Amino acid sequence: MWRNTRRGWGIVSIVLHWTSAVAIVGLFALGWWMTDLGYYHSWYNLAPWWHRSIGVLLFAATILRLIWRAAGSSPALPGARLERLAAELGHLGLYALLVAVLVSGYLISTADGRGISVFGWFEVPALVSDLPRQATLAGTVHWYLALALIGLAIVHMLAALKHHVIDRHDILVRMINPRISRKP
Amino acid sequence: MLKKTALAALTAAALVPMSQAQAADYKIDTEGQHAFVQFKISHLGFSYILGSFEEFSGDFSYDPENLAASSVSMEVDVESLNTNHAERDKHILSEDFLDAGEYPTATFTSTGFESTGEGEGVLTGELSLHGKTQDIEMNVEHIGGGEDPWGNYRQGFEGSTTLTLADFDIDMSSMPEPMQTLELYVTFEGIRQ
Numbered sequence: 001m002w003r004n005t006r007r008g009w010g011i012v013s014i015v016l017h018w019t020s021a022v023a024i025v026g027l028f029a030l031g032w033w034m035t036d037l038g039y040y041h042s043w044y045n046l047a048p049w050w051h052r053s054i055g056v057l058l059f060a061a062t063i064l065r066l067i068w069r070a071a072g073s074s075p076a077l078p079g080a081r082l083e084r085l086a087a088e089l090g091h092l093g094l095y096a097l098l099v100a101v102l103v104s105g106y107l108i109s110t111a112d113g114r115g116i117s118v119f120g121w122f123e124v125p126a127l128v129s130d131l132p133r134q135a136t137l138a139g140t141v142h143w144y145l146a147l148a149l150i151g152l153a154i155v156h157m158l159a160a161l162k163h164h165v166i167d168r169h170d171i172l173v174r175m176i177n178p179r180i181s182r183k184p
Numbered sequence: 185m186l187k188k189t190a191l192a193a194l195t196a197a198a199l200v201p202m203s204q205a206q207a208a209d210y211k212i213d214t215e216g217q218h219a220f221v222q223f224k225i226s227h228l229g230f231s232y233i234l235g236s237f238e239e240f241s242g243d244f245s246y247d248p249e250n251l252a253a254s255s256v257s258m259e260v261d262v263e264s265l266n267t268n269h270a271e272r273d274k275h276i277l278s279e280d281f282l283d284a285g286e287y288p289t290a291t292f293t294s295t296g297f298e299s300t301g302e303g304e305g306v307l308t309g310e311l312s313l314h315g316k317t318q319d320i321e322m323n324v325e326h327i328g329g330g331e332d333p334w335g336n337y338r339q340g341f342e343g344s345t346t347l348t349l350a351d352f353d354i355d356m357s358s359m360p361e362p363m364q365t366l367e368l369y370v371t372f373e374g375i376r377q
Contacts, residue, residue: 038358039358040358108271108274109271111273112266112268112269112270114269114270129270132263133263135271135273135274136263136274136284136285139274
């Protein structure tokens, strides 16, 4: 139930997958909206505060997710050899883009050597700071990689729907229902 | 006759090095960092934001006997702006304000000097910032100078001026009245070359 099997995803992976999905789409929309806010908007300071705090939590969840995935097994992929290879590459791309977007975001806020406060609960220290033009360059990278991540996530979603509707595979159902992992 | 000419030549020869020693070229001491380019701008009319540009270079020519002939030029790396807050720095450097990607350097070249008293005066010059060049006036003061303890010869100055940001096409229209201008403060020592 908790762990993944060759048959399906366990609860841990399912919860991490869907909370990440909601967080990624939410952070993208919030980030897009907040960077155009006028100085006098009441959310001018609050929106980035939420964005940074959720971003750090997503970072932690992503590290946990990658460890969980690497340590356990994962369900077998359906389809032809080339299709399975495309799926592996697509998933690798999603993970890589996600980590790069998280790291570049962290590098913006810590460019002057100050840490990031997470909802005022605790502070993540700055590890890399004072690189030349750090905040500006990290900001540019953050924006374009976030666009790429959302683009690939849309492809990911369309592929999942194609498998579900056209090929009648259970890949979408097994990312929702953890009981499938226990089917013989 | 010959004696007179020789005397004149001797006098001239003696005077030349002296006058050269008076009008000298100096390099702004950015290596030892005895030089600062700072600004102060209102925040909402409540307090001030202080910031500085950390990377710049420049030199000047200074002749205490002929101050009008003095000149100075400086080049500032706009990207080196620091207000102690990375996200604010990023915003100030973005297209909303300084657009440092498009206009990475700011320069100042003096065009004249008028003395207004002992060790002080008004320096005029061209300031290029955000792709716009404007004539500005800066109140400057000679603070001190002489032999330093390490074998060099230095002169030090300070100067300040108020800039209206709209003159440099920097859009502050969404900001309140006190934020339309900023105070620029520069102080440096130069080492005689």
